[in-house]
Amino acid sequence: xxxxxxxxxxxxxxxxxxxxxxxxxxxxxxxxxxxxxxxxxxxxxxxxxxxxxxxxxxxxxxxxxxxxxxxxxxxxxxxxxxxxxxxxxxxxxxxxxxxxxxxxxxxxxxxxxxxxxxxxxxxxxxxxxxxxxxxxxxxxxxxxxxxxxxxxxxxxxxxxxxxxxxxxxxxxxxxxxxxxxxxxxxxxxxxxxxxxxxxxxxxxxxxxxxxxxxxxxxxxxxxxxxxxxxxxxxxxxxxxxxxxxxxxxxxxxxxxxxxxxxxxxxxxxxxxxxxxxxxxxxxxxxxxxxxxxxxxxxxxxxxxxxxxxxxxxxxxxxxxxxxxxxxxxxxxxxxxxxxxxxxxxxxxxxxxxxxxxxxxxxxxxxxxxxxxxxxxxxxxxxxxxxxxxxxxxxxxxxxxxxxxxxxxxxxxxxxxxxxxxxxxxxxxxxxxxxxxxxxxxxxxxxxxxxxxxxxxxxxxxxxxxxxxxxxxxxxxxxxxxxxxxxxxxxxxxxxxxxxxxxxxxxxxxxxxxxxxxxxxxxxxxxxxxxxxxxxxxxxxxxxxxxxxxxxxxxxxxxxxxxxxxxxxxxxxxxxxxxxxxxxxxxxxxxxxxxxxxxxxxxxxxxxxxxxxxxxxxxxxxxxxxxxxxxxxxxxxxxxxxxxxxxxxxxxxxxxxxxxxxxxxxxxxxxxxxxxxxxxxxxxxxxxxxxxxxxxxxxxxxxxxxxxxxxxxxxxxxxxxxxxxxxxxxxxxxxxxxxxxxxxxxxxx
Ligand code: ATP
Numbered sequence: 001x002x003x004x005x006x007x008x009x010x011x012x013x014x015x016x017x018x019x020x021x022x023x024x025x026x027x028x029x030x031x032x033x034x035x036x037x038x039x040x041x042x043x044x045x046x047x048x049x050x051x052x053x054x055x056x057x058x059x060x061x062x063x064x065x066x067x068x069x070x071x072x073x074x075x076x077x078x079x080x081x082x083x084x085x086x087x088x089x090x091x092x093x094x095x096x097x098x099x100x101x102x103x104x105x106x107x108x109x110x111x112x113x114x115x116x117x118x119x120x121x122x123x124x125x126x127x128x129x130x131x132x133x134x135x136x137x138x139x140x141x142x143x144x145x146x147x148x149x150x151x152x153x154x155x156x157x158x159x160x161x162x163x164x165x166x167x168x169x170x171x172x173x174x175x176x177x178x179x180x181x182x183x184x185x186x187x188x189x190x191x192x193x194x195x196x197x198x199x200x201x202x203x204x205x206x207x208x209x210x211x212x213x214x215x216x217x218x219x220x221x222x223x224x225x226x227x228x229x230x231x232x233x234x235x236x237x238x239x240x241x242x243x244x245x246x247x248x249x250x251x252x253x254x255x256x257x258x259x260x261x262x263x264x265x266x267x268x269x270x271x272x273x274x275x276x277x278x279x280x281x282x283x284x285x286x287x288x289x290x291x292x293x294x295x296x297x298x299x300x301x302x303x304x305x306x307x308x309x310x311x312x313x314x315x316x317x318x319x320x321x322x323x324x325x326x327x328x329x330x331x332x333x334x335x336x337x338x339x340x341x342x343x344x345x346x347x348x349x350x351x352x353x354x355x356x357x358x359x360x361x362x363x364x365x366x367x368x369x370x371x372x373x374x375x376x377x378x379x380x381x382x383x384x385x386x387x388x389x390x391x392x393x394x395x396x397x398x399x400x401x402x403x404x405x406x407x408x409x410x411x412x413x414x415x416x417x418x419x420x421x422x423x424x425x426x427x428x429x430x431x432x433x434x435x436x437x438x439x440x441x442x443x444x445x446x447x448x449x450x451x452x453x454x455x456x457x458x459x460x461x462x463x464x465x466x467x468x469x470x471x472x473x474x475x476x477x478x479x480x481x482x483x484x485x486x487x488x489x490x491x492x493x494x495x496x497x498x499x500x501x502x503x504x505x506x507x508x509x510x511x512x513x514x515x516x517x518x519x520x521x522x523x524x525x526x527x528x529x530x531x532x533x534x535x536x537x538x539x540x541x542x543x544x545x546x547x548x549x550x551x552x553x554x555x556x557x558x559x560x561x562x563x564x565x566x567x568x569x570x571x572x573x574x575x576x577x578x579x580x581x582x583x584x585x586x587x588x589x590x591x592x593x594x595x596x597x598x599x600x601x602x603x604x605x606x607x608x609x610x611x612x613x614x615x616x617x618x619x620x621x622x623x624x625x626x627x628x629x630x631x632x633x634x635x636x637x638x639x640x641x642x643x644x645x646x647x648x649x650x651x652x653x654x655x656x657x658x659x660x661x662x663x664x665x666x667x668x669x670x671x672x673x674x675x676x677x678x679x680x681x682x683x684x685x686x687x688x689x690x691x692x693x694x695x696x697x698x699x700x701x702x703x704x705x706x707x708x709x710x711x712x713x714x715x716x717x718x719x720x721x722x723x724x725x726x727x728x729x730x731x732x733x734x735x736x737x738x739x740x741x742x743x744x745x746x747x748x
Pocket of ligand 1: 018019020021050051082083084085087088089112113114115116117118119120122159
């Protein structure tokens with residue numbers, strides 16, 4: 001009989017990773033473990049997935065705070081993963097239960113794919129009978145059996161494919177998309193030098209997410225996905241499309257193939273086959289790149305770091321509050337928020353989708369993937385076709401597009417999509433350089449399909465931008481510019497300055513008839529401070545740059561004991577500071593929304609001294625640039641250093657303008673494309689109805705929503721240039737829990 005764990009009131013929870021590894025599993029494990037410790041639970045890690053449960057012994061280990069230090073930025077899973085044949089058998093699962101009970105564990109967080117999550121649910125449903133079997137066989141005593149009548153579980157989906165229904169994103173999918181887009185960008189430049197075609201194969205057996213989003217973010221020409229196979233004769237159509245793209249100005253052609261691609265009879269379409277078709281039809285040099293495991297590699301993206309941390313936190317809360325007779329929950333995301341759905345329903349739907357593909361019921365497969373997926377497929381088709389997909393030509397409707405305010409990575413992706421979709425809808429698209437001043441100075445040109453080629457991957461703003469915000473005095477000249485260039489509608493891309501400028505123009509519509517054209521603001525600012533918009537274009541790239549810098553700072557910090565105050569941009573909006581801190585593993589975040597008091601600083605110094613005395617080598621804090629007018633980063637550093645008792649040095653790092661640079665991330669490219677598409681549709685609609693509203697588009701819980709500017713103005717905190725209500729402040733407690741080592745209960 002095994003040695004029994006002592007009876008204790010502290011709840012015991014284990015976490016394991018199973019199936020294929022995915023970037024973001026480590027932040028999730030860290031989130032689970034630290035939240036558990038914070039809540040007073042005893043935490044265990046199971047090494048090598050379910051095999052570790054079956055093997056027991058050293059594979060199930062007690063974990064403490066420091067055991068999950070330094071893992072946030074590491075790809076893969078530090079607790080190992082495996083596929084276990086033994087666990088598929090009841091005997092194996094009975095042994096797994098015995099090993100869990102040796103440690104008194106009856107709560108389990110599983111991070112894995114649909115197989116792993118099904119395994120968890122099976123274990124949960126069999127638990128009582130397996131426990132009884134163990135008691136009957138004398139392998140555990142009846143008291144132990146009685147103390148653990150049920151297993152409580154929570155599931156997180158770790159899978160780079162984003163193939164699970166029931167959550168918008170799976171852990172690892174965004175990082176995989178980063179790898180794919182990096183590869184397409186690199187391939188794109190070499191292909192363009194030689195005027196070559198490239199076929200790129202990406203992962204996704206039953207799911208075209210990586211292929212489709214990779215194609216949109218990478219600016220590819222053609223994509224093959226399992227859910228929506230091409231119609232017979234697709235080979236000729238694909239080649240004609242590639243040829244027309246070349247004629248319209250492309251220097252390369254890129255076709256993305258999901259590994260599970262097939263035709264409408266479910267015969268596989270291999271990437272080699274696609275290569276041969278292009279080579280033989282177009283008679284040109286074609287190269288194939290199969291990305292394979294590269295997609296699982298590398299560091300987790302900022303998104304995967306903060307989302308997985310939040311999901312880990314939520315999974316732990318779920319497993320602690322789960323009831324023995326409740327339904328197992330999958331913890332995922334729905335439009336920026338944590339969602340909980342019945343785990344086995346999600347697994348069943350995911351499998352039903354694969355079945356629909358197998359049964360050639362592709363309409364059902366696409367419908368099950370959801371509206372966003374279908375919408376993005378349509379957008380991809382419209383922007384990748386060099387000839388308009390809609391033949392109807394409007395009566396010389398001219399839509400202008402301009403950038404206003406500070407630079408945001410992704411502005412070029414917006415412009416490219418807007419120009420191509422506008423042309424597709426039959427408009428004449430007019431690019432206005434250097435903001436509103438360009439209208440005044442006649443820096444205006446018509447843009448054709450090929451003019452925006454290659455813009456998706458570029459940082460900066462090809463149309464130019466100016467920080468100069470128009471004042472009331474400029475309105476007359478701007479109005480003249482609109483009339484002179486015959487603009488019937490405006491797409492204004494930018495942050496608060498863009499919003500404020502269009503607000504002024506809206507207010508003056510009666511006085512200046514030239515402003516009686518539809519105008520729509522598309523939020524593009526790294527600060528993510530726009531009302532009625534939960535995610536602005538550029539913020540994700542900035543976050544990734546912040547996280548990158550923090551990783552470097554950490555490396556230099558390990559050489560000596562150091563406190564860092566990393567200052568982020570954001571104006572009065574703490575989004576970048578909070579999310580950067582969460583993704584970078586900061587211990588403390590200073591936000592204008594909360595202010596800084598002398599008492600806070602004193603408490604922080606005390607924490608620092610205690611932490612360094614206890615052996616800590618690095619104490620990372622992130623401060624928003626306007627967190628406090630008095631307690632500046634410089635001030636904080638001087639106080640921290642002065643009070644260090646020679647235990648550490650303190651350094652200030654101001655990240656500054658670098659946060660606005662860089663090639664846009666997949667999220668920003670995709671978001672920019674999606675918002676541009678909705679904006680162009682809205683403008684078209686307005687023009688058709690002879691309306692001239694002023695509006696703003698914004699993401700609301702994962703869906704683009706257009707609101708009148710008047711309504712958005714009411715949602716704005718004008719003094720601090722941020723929304724009155726900021727959704728991400730709900731995440732504030734997570735960072736406290738994940739960083740609040742010193743607030744742990746005794747011996748946790
Ligand atoms: P991926 O998406 O990376 O394939 P997955 O979790 O779906 O991840 P699987 O190989 O299906 O990967 O499952 C991982 C492990 O989970 C299996 O090796 C097995 O130990 C366990 N498992 C899967 N399905 C079941 C099941 N129906 N019953 C019991 N255990 C299962």
